[in-house]
Amino acid sequence: MQKITPCLWFNGRVNEALELYKKVFSDFKVKQISHYGEAGPMEPGSIMTAVFEIFGQEFMILNGGPNYHFTEAVSFTIHCKDQHEVDHYWDGLTANGGQESQCGWLKDAFGLSWQIVPDALVELMTRKDPEKGQKVMQAMMQMKKIDIATLEQAYNS
Known part of the structure; x- marks a missing residue:
């Protein structure tokens, strides 16, 4: 236990x-x-x-x-190895009344908050070039579900 x-x-x-x-x-x-x-x-x-x-x-x-309800003050993060995993958890947890939010956050149908985070996001944002990391951050801020290809394009632009 x-x-x-x-x-x-x-x-x-x-x-x-x-x-x-x-x-x-x-x-x-x-x-x-x-x-x-x-x-x-x-x-x-x-x-x-x-x-x-x-x-x-x-x-x-x-x-x-x-008496009590969930808020975004508590969330659970799911670390995803690739876009397939991001899509799987995003689609599954937003099904049947879940709500998309910003920057990889969502609420499931019961109001519980989840963060669906691809490993690539952290990796791209923490490389040695802070300017490119900022481009990745700016791209992520425009997203609901995180799209790894778009993050990579932002990093390489």
Whole structure:
């Protein structure tokens, strides 16, 4: 068991979230599910918590009701080796009500923020030529989903 597990407060739709993450992440696995009983506060038999794992990282979902909502102040970054991975995670997490944002950020259908970051972005921005790195930054600032070819063109311009 890992020392720290992020707990994500959901307002219902826990089953939908688990299904989405199962579709998007190839190594997704549910490790534990607990259900509400008669003592409530949610409907008896509904999921209270679910612990799942993605790429070796544990997360917990708490079906806690409408009291709290996700904000961009907390996001999860997915490091991608190529454009195919960027497209896969972007398309999967924006499906069915997700929202595109700027600079590789998005919200999934449940309002949870993700950053889809290709390794090439970091590599191009941290090379020894700061002027070219600034061109890459300017190109990225114009994007929603990060396009590696456009970043490379900016670097080489």
